[in-house]
Structures are given as structure tokens and as C-alpha cells.
Amino acid sequence: MSEAFVPKILVLATEKCAYPGADAVGKAHQEYPSNVYILRVPSPVLFPEDFYLDCYGKGIDGVLIAACGSDCPYHGAYEQLAARIDQLTSHMNAGGLGIERIRLTAICTVCIKAFLKEIALMSDNLYRLGRVDRKLAGQLRRESLNRLQGSVRALDLAPALQGGL
Amino acid sequence: MTLKRDAMSNKNEFDKARTGKHEELACGEPAHSDEALTQQQITLAQLQSESILQPENAKQELRIGVYICRCGGNISDVVDVERVAETVRMIPGVATAKVHTFVCSDPGQHMISNDILEENLDRVVVASCTPFLHEQTFRGAVSRGGMNPYLYEHVNIREQASWAHKHDPEGATAKAIRMIAGAVGKLRYAQPLEQIKLPNHRRALVIGGGIAGMKAAADLAARGIKVLLVETAEQLGGRLNQWSHVYPSERPAAELVAELSRRVHHDPNIEVLLGWKITEVAGFIGNFKIAAESLQPSMTRPPRIEATVGAIIMATGFRPYVPRDGEFLYRTEPCVVTLPEFIQLMQSTSQDAKKLTHRNQTIRNVAFLHCVGSRQLDGVHEPGADGRLNTYCSRTCCTTILQQALAVRRRFPHVGVFDFNQDIRTYGRGEEDYYAEASKSGVVFFRYNGEEPPTVHITPSGHAQSGALSVAVKDALTWGQELEVPVDMVVLGTGMMPGQIEDLIDQMKLATGEDGFLQEVHPKLRPVELAVNGVLLAGTVQGPMNISETLSAAGAAAVKAAAMFAREDVELNPYVAEVDLSRCCGEAQCVTQCAYEGALSIVEIEVDGEMITRAQVNAGLCVGCGACVAVCPHRAIDVNGWRLDQFEAMVEGIAADMPGQTCASELVSIH
Numbered sequence: 001m002s003e004a005f006v007p008k009i010l011v012l013a014t015e016k017c018a019y020p021g022a023d024a025v026g027k028a029h030q031e032y033p034s035n036v037y038i039l040r041v042p043s044p045v046l047f048p049e050d051f052y053l054d055c056y057g058k059g060i061d062g063v064l065i066a067a068c069g070s071d072c073p074y075h076g077a078y079e080q081l082a083a084r085i086d087q088l089t090s091h092m093n094a095g096g097l098g099i100e101r102i103r104l105t106a107i108c109t110v111c112i113k114a115f116l117k118e119i120a121l122m123s124d125n126l127y128r129l130g131r132v133d134r135k136l137a138g139q140l141r142r143e144s145l146n147r148l149q150g151s152v153r154a155l156d157l158a159p160a161l162q163g164g165l
Numbered sequence: 166m167t168l169k170r171d172a173m174s175n176k177n178e179f180d181k182a183r184t185g186k187h188e189e190l191a192c193g194e195p196a197h198s199d200e201a202l203t204q205q206q207i208t209l210a211q212l213q214s215e216s217i218l219q220p221e222n223a224k225q226e227l228r229i230g231v232y233i234c235r236c237g238g239n240i241s242d243v244v245d246v247e248r249v250a251e252t253v254r255m256i257p258g259v260a261t262a263k264v265h266t267f268v269c270s271d272p273g274q275h276m277i278s279n280d281i282l283e284e285n286l287d288r289v290v291v292a293s294c295t296p297f298l299h300e301q302t303f304r305g306a307v308s309r310g311g312m313n314p315y316l317y318e319h320v321n322i323r324e325q326a327s328w329a330h331k332h333d334p335e336g337a338t339a340k341a342i343r344m345i346a347g348a349v350g351k352l353r354y355a356q357p358l359e360q361i362k363l364p365n366h367r368r369a370l371v372i373g374g375g376i377a378g379m380k381a382a383a384d385l386a387a388r389g390i391k392v393l394l395v396e397t398a399e400q401l402g403g404r405l406n407q408w409s410h411v412y413p414s415e416r417p418a419a420e421l422v423a424e425l426s427r428r429v430h431h432d433p434n435i436e437v438l439l440g441w442k443i444t445e446v447a448g449f450i451g452n453f454k455i456a457a458e459s460l461q462p463s464m465t466r467p468p469r470i471e472a473t474v475g476a477i478i479m480a481t482g483f484r485p486y487v488p489r490d491g492e493f494l495y496r497t498e499p500c501v502v503t504l505p506e507f508i509q510l511m512q513s514t515s516q517d518a519k520k521l522t523h524r525n526q527t528i529r530n531v532a533f534l535h536c537v538g539s540r541q542l543d544g545v546h547e548p549g550a551d552g553r554l555n556t557y558c559s560r561t562c563c564t565t566i567l568q569q570a571l572a573v574r575r576r577f578p579h580v581g582v583f584d585f586n587q588d589i590r591t592y593g594r595g596e597e598d599y600y601a602e603a604s605k606s607g608v609v610f611f612r613y614n615g616e617e618p619p620t621v622h623i624t625p626s627g628h629a630q631s632g633a634l635s636v637a638v639k640d641a642l643t644w645g646q647e648l649e650v651p652v653d654m655v656v657l658g659t660g661m662m663p664g665q666i667e668d669l670i671d672q673m674k675l676a677t678g679e680d681g682f683l684q685e686v687h688p689k690l691r692p693v694e695l696a697v698n699g700v701l702l703a704g705t706v707q708g709p710m711n712i713s714e715t716l717s718a719a720g721a722a723a724v725k726a727a728a729m730f731a732r733e734d735v736e737l738n739p740y741v742a743e744v745d746l747s748r749c750c751g752e753a754q755c756v757t758q759c760a761y762e763g764a765l766s767i768v769e770i771e772v773d774g775e776m777i778t779r780a781q782v783n784a785g786l787c788v789g790c791g792a793c794v795a796v797c798p799h800r801a802i803d804v805n806g807w808r809l810d811q812f813e814a815m816v817e818g819i820a821a822d823m824p825g826q827t828c829a830s831e832l833v834s835i836h
Contacts, residue, residue, distance in 0.1 A: 055820070
């Protein structure tokens, strides 16, 4: 614990845009800190809120969602993703994790400068904020799971289930 | 119906409410009976406990092989690959970890397939370059070893480690270890997958009827494949119709066009649409739905047609660079012309003519300027309308200029020819001869530094004198002497620009390079393929090429398409959503999120004589975006190959203090 704090940054990079964008940074031999871990995803829309909170619970200090933005190859996925991150951010803020550990941005296949800028921004924030409170994140994750399950009761199932299929 | 292999088996002994034949009790009719409601609450209560969201299908007894590539130093100069191997060997489940100089080489791939057989490996990780380069290569290698290709995981430690953290070898090494630990975690939850097979429409669309399109169409048709060739102009031939003789054979361009267009027009396998434009492209390899519109609709022509094709060959060519008004006095002085304009002038001048004249003016001295609109430098040249500089070499102008210079000297020996270049790039077979012959014939060469290009002026002495124009140059061949050469005509050696195909690029989501030309997957390994499967490149749509190179590329694209058509089905990655019927309660949360008509629906299925409602995926329509995954409260739907538990395992591998350890989530207190 006495070691100097180096934040762990997770980048969820879309396969069509941001992941090749991150490749372009390497191809151009531009450097960024090695504590940045990039995961290739078809679209981050597949992650529920609790996934992000689970990341913090596991010790990831910041999550950068590098999506395709308006170039998203999937209908409506970016809008759904943006709405979810909006919700998540407000839950994180209300729960005490703050809003600076998560960021949704669009990175294109040649957006080298934008990628480096986003990494630098997240990195600065995290050095200022310090380690993530993993216990708190775990608590928020449980709350988020409760909300997800609550959504079943809230949903009006009548059209799907009552009127016959 | 997408059924999980053991979906209905009663594998969760501890949890009868969610499994097998009891599941209709759990949530078959969730909202409308008290009993069901109670049962549903039980399910929800269980979900709230940690254990249920911990995926139970993680395979514990694994034999994973990890292969770390040096990439000939590209990786190992920064990442301590031996230490990576030593460390990842300690991760539970890793049976072997080896380092190789080029894992993608034949010996490297053999090593993997042999190890699978000899060491009984059941999962493989390769840590090397970006997955876009070699994921398919290594899937092939593991298949040859008898393993399911989707039990393979690719880790990118070149573009996203060694190249990006060059000055932090320690950090890059640690990152490589963590990323591999993440991949091992992901493989714990991996399941063997089968590719999705869809019918392959054995017909190709060739867009563009220039020499590339004609060649590709003719070659494909010769292999018995139906081709639809669509050209916007009313005749075949494209840019070649503007050229006179082609180097190095010096054959008339018209002969080439005639020969190829005869093959195209007479082949019953080829349908040619002249004066048509492709307006819509949708779908995927084997199943592209396209629409074309007639540019000049008439009584005999329908205004629009639709077709289904299996492959698309892009042969839309280039657009010549047109100098800006006033660039080297172009469009200010009538005797400043572009190279294509000069070729037209030479062609329209009678072979018997004793004098070379342009607009009633006798040309006694002519200057050729190389690299106009090519090899542009920031700060020296003005960017084009799109803000882009053409930094590339157009590759064909040097030889064409020397061909024309030589032709002038041979046909009009009294005309002086002056050549202004940065350097001469006559790189192809027979092309250097033009340089040698032009020198012998008396062409005078000047060489300038790219940062100080020559300038064109109107001479003060006026048009009647010997040369109305002059070219000023700082000549490197005479150690930087500033020279001024009076001439009557200046020919601008204009190069190639990307064609105007923005709408096609947009619709098909094609990748372009920084230069604006279409970009191949890999310049050496996959030179005529685009990242969009089933779309191929033929000729100058990809970048400047001469006619020989264009024909080679078009031939290669035709062979690639033919190879694709050799299979009856198109095989697609199985990355589509799948419902875990042992968990699904038919609540339809997922269906509300799905934007693709018919991809996800609620159906009634019969289990042990009782009807229950469940979500069902149509694999042909599902795009695998995962919008359904995030909203399921039961973790009952996932995208194959990208399962949520796999992502959670990857994060665990990355975040753990020691590779292979669990993070123990929030139970760990670090304060």
C-alpha cells in the first residue's frame, strides 16, 4: 500500500472505431501511460450499470467508454448507451463515487489526438481523486442490481404476455 | 430456435427453481398468478445474492497454451517477453507459455497446432499484434490442431503495448502480463461456437467499367461466375479513353480498351449497365442487396433496378489532379496545360505536322514540371478544398512525362524540352529506358528541392519574343544556381486524386487511408481486400497505380472473389445473441431494446407438455450489438463470444494484484 498510486484505467473500445483508433496511436508510435487497458467490444451498449460498478469494485479507478458516436454501426445503440451512462453517472454521483471516474466519448479510427487527450484527461482526474473506494462501489453495484431486478416489476408486460403471442 | 447445448439440463442442482422442468414454476406466468409471483420473488431474491450472478459455467480444469510473439523485435525490444512467459505460466489453467520470434510464421503456427495435439491444450492465447491482422490466422492454426477456433483469444501487445509504451518497458511488460491474465479469464467462460452458414449468392458486382473493372469482370466471368458491371459513363474504358499510347509497350490505349470491352460485351456471364449509378448497398458478404439508378432514364430503360450479389469489386478509379486557378499560372496563361491536356494535344496533332502548335502559337520550347499536386509539403503547398495535402507520390507521372518529352523530341526535333523534377521515379520494368532515351535525345533536366519548387512567370519581353513564359528554378544539379528558362509552354505533371465515391464509402462503411484512397486490410498480406468482408479492391481506387499494376490488382480481386464463390455457403462469425433457456423468464425486457425487426422475439415453447414463453433469437437477423444483454435481470441473454461473464473475467484478470488471483470484488478492503 506504500507504493505510489498509479490509477488503473479501463478503456472500453468499440471494435469498429475506437479500438482501431487505439491501434493507430501505437502505429504512429505515440505514447500514453501503460496503466491504460483496452478491451475490444462490439458495442458498450451490452454492459449493464452494474458492470461498471463491478469494475470499480475490482479496483479499476476509471472507465473510459470510447464509442463510435454517430458512426455507431448498430441502430440506436449509441443513444441507448448514452442514456444508460447518464443514469449511471447520476447514481455514481448520488452514491459518492463522483462523476469523473467515468466518461463517454467518441473516438474514430484515426482519432489519435482525441484518444491521447481523453487518456490524459482521465489520468489527471484520477491522480487528483486517488484510489477508487472499492467497498462503496460494491455497495452501489448491489443497489444497481436491485434496480435492474425492480425493473421487471415496473415494466408493463401486458402487450407481450396477456394478449397472446 | 437458438438453443443452448445444455440449456434444459438440470445442471444447477442447488437451484431447482431456475432449472429444467421446474422453470415454468419460477416464472412462466410471472405477473398473473400469486404462486408465480411468489416464485418470481424467490428468483429475484436469489439474484440479489452474489452467487447467482457468478456464472456457474466457468470451466475450471483448463489446459491453456499461451504464445507470446517477439514480432522480430517489434514487441520484444520493449516488452520482456521471457518474463511475460514465466509469469503467465503461474496463472492457474495455463499449461504452457512459449515465446516465438514470429508466431504468425508457418513454424509458429505449426507450434500451436502441434501443442494442441501433443500437450492436450483446450484453449489458446496468442499475444502479438492487433487482432485485425492475425486473429483469423491463429483461429486457423488452432482449427488445424483440432480445437474449436472460438476457444482462441487474441491479445494485442504490439500496437497497444510495445509501440505505445516504448519508453516504459517495465510498464509495458506488466501490462502484457495483465492483458494475458484477462484473456485467460475470458477463456474460462468461453464455449465452442460454430460459424453461422448463410447461402452465398454466386454473382459479383463490379463498380466501374474502366480497365480495372473490365479486367476483373472478364476474369470472373471466365471462371463461370455471373457478373453485373455498372459504369456511370455511356461507354467502357474509363480514363484510358483519354490516353494515347501506354508505356512501356507503346500500344495505343484504344486497342487495349477495344480488346477488353469485346471480352466483356461478348461474355454471356457479364451483364453490363452503361450510364448507371449504384445508389444503395446493404447487407454483407454473400448477400449484398444493391440498387442502381439509370442516369438517363428512357422508354427502354427502367429507372431503377435491384439485385443481390455475393461480392463487390470496387473499380471506381481515380480523378486527375486539377491545379487551382493561378497555380503555376494554370487557367491564367493558355499555354500552361496539364499532362492529360498535353497528351490530347499531341494526339490531335497530325503525324505529318512539322510544327507543334497550341492555339495558333508555335511551341519552340516546352517545360515539364513534375509532382504537381503530388508529394505536397505542409507549409509549402496549399491544402485542397477538403483541407488535405496530397503527400503521396502519384507514381505514373514521371514515366508519362518522359514518354511525352521523348515523343516531342522525336516528332519535333527542333523543339527544346526542359524537365524540372525533384527526382525521377521510373521504377517499373522498361520505364527506366524512357529516362535514358530522353536524356540521349537532348531533354535538359533540372532538379529542385521539394521545399523550393520552381515557379512560372510571364516574361517581361512579351509574347512575340522567344518564350512568353519562363520557369525559375533553384537547380540542385548546379549546386543551387538560380536559373530562369524561357519557354512557350509549361506542362504540369499532374497526379492522381481519390475518386468521388463518398456515398459508396458511407453506405458500405469502407476504410480510407489518410490520402483519401480506399485502404486495404494489409498492404502485403491482404492487398486487395477491404475490412468489410466481401468487398474487394481493383486498381487506382486504392491509390496511384500504372496500368500493369491496375491489371494485376484487378486480376487478384477477381481470384479472391472466385475463391469466395467456391463455397456454397458464406460463413459468418457466430457473434449473435443467445438465450439461456434455463434462466430466461420470458419477461421481454430484451425485446423492448432490440432495434432489429425480427431479430429477437417472445415465443411460446413446449417443455414437458407445458407451454412457456421465452425469448428467441433469429441468428440471421441479429447483429450482435448486445443492447438486449444489459437489460436482462436474469443474465439470461448474452452475445456469443462477447459474454458479459467473459468481460467481467477479463476485468478481474487485469485488475487483480497478482495475475490469476481473484479481486474478491468489494470484499477486499484496501483502506
